[in-house]
Amino acid sequence: QQPVQSPQAVILREGEDAVINCSSSKALYSVHWYRQKHGEAPVFLMILLKGGEQKGHDKISASFNEKKQQSSLYLTASQLSYSGTYFCGTEFPGGYQKVTFGTGTKLQVIP
């Protein structure tokens, strides 16, 4: 039931864009996105609930396609500070707060 993330790793130059995908084999109630910098704890970015709403956080936005049971995280005009590992977490209907995290996408932004 662990969501599948792709790609596993990506290297960007400053200013480039990236998309990270997260897919589930089960119907979803919500998708959570976190970023973890090396040696630190994960930090919440945003949550998307059923309804397909797209949300944004600075130049990072995300979408949620309920029918496809997928979410995508969009990073535009990447900055060095975006480097880290991005995790999606999925919550299923009736899951009562239980969030299952994917294996992560390691993003490195270079000058």
Next chain:
Amino acid sequence: DAGVIQSPRHEVTEMGQEVTLRCKPISGHNSLFWYRQTMMRGLELLIYFNNNVPIDDSGMPEDRFSAKMPNASFSTLKIQPSEPRDSAVYFCASRKTQDSYEQYFGPGTRLTVT
């Protein structure tokens, strides 16, 4: 706010020893989560509590692991006896369910079992 507090930050122990990890959630948060993170398995939910009551412990690997939350400001995760495969970073996170979906993670405890 002080954030989620975990202790110790690092623990090195020998196989067979008992290990106790501690967590103090953010004041006012009513849900608490214990996660384990390894390179191979990623971030795994072990157990979570709501209003001090364990709700789902299906992620606890085996009987060697136990967790308690005696009050709203303190939780422990115990491993007895410890094994080398328990080596990982253990995170505690808390959430205020009435206000937000966001989980606030503590700094983690890096456990090494030799």
